Amino acid sequence: MIGSRTWLVEVELEYHRRGWPFDPARAYRREVLREVAGLRPRRWMGELPWVLHDHEDRSALNPRFVAYLDAQLGLHTWEERLHAMKHQPLQWWADRLEEINGTASS
Numbered sequence: 001m002i003g004s005r006t007w008l009v010e011v012e013l014e015y016h017r018r019g020w021p022f023d024p025a026r027a028y029r030r031e032v033l034r035e036v037a038g039l040r041p042r043r044w045m046g047e048l049p050w051v052l053h054d055h056e057d058r059s060a061l062n063p064r065f066v067a068y069l070d071a072q073l074g075l076h077t078w079e080e081r082l083h084a085m086k087h088q089p090l091q092w093w094a095d096r097l098e099e100i101n102g103t104a105s106s
Contacts, residue, residue, distance in 0.1 A: 002031045003100035025094035032093075036082055041074035 001007060008024055011031070015022040049064040 001100075002035065003028055003097050005101060007031075008101075024097055025090050028097045029088075029090070029093040033082070033085060036085060039078065041071065041078055043075065044068050044071045 008027075011027045012022050012024075015027065044067075049062060049068050051062045052065050054060040054062050
């Protein structure tokens, strides 16, 4: 698990092998952002659905249009969350890492 003590030991060894300076908070931020980037929702595939209403039920939205809206909203929400996470100060990441390891001061 990202942030666990075992993970910290493995990552620290990897950083030292590569000759990189090791900062636990920076390493934690890097891995979490990489994982979040992998959770990006799929973009809408195909042509944009120009038909808004269902032909058989005029009070209902076309299912393709609903799927398009869901995809757009999911992507928008993901982008907002990623943006917020990218702009957190390094101390915020250090605090989250301490919470995971149970070393946060009460």
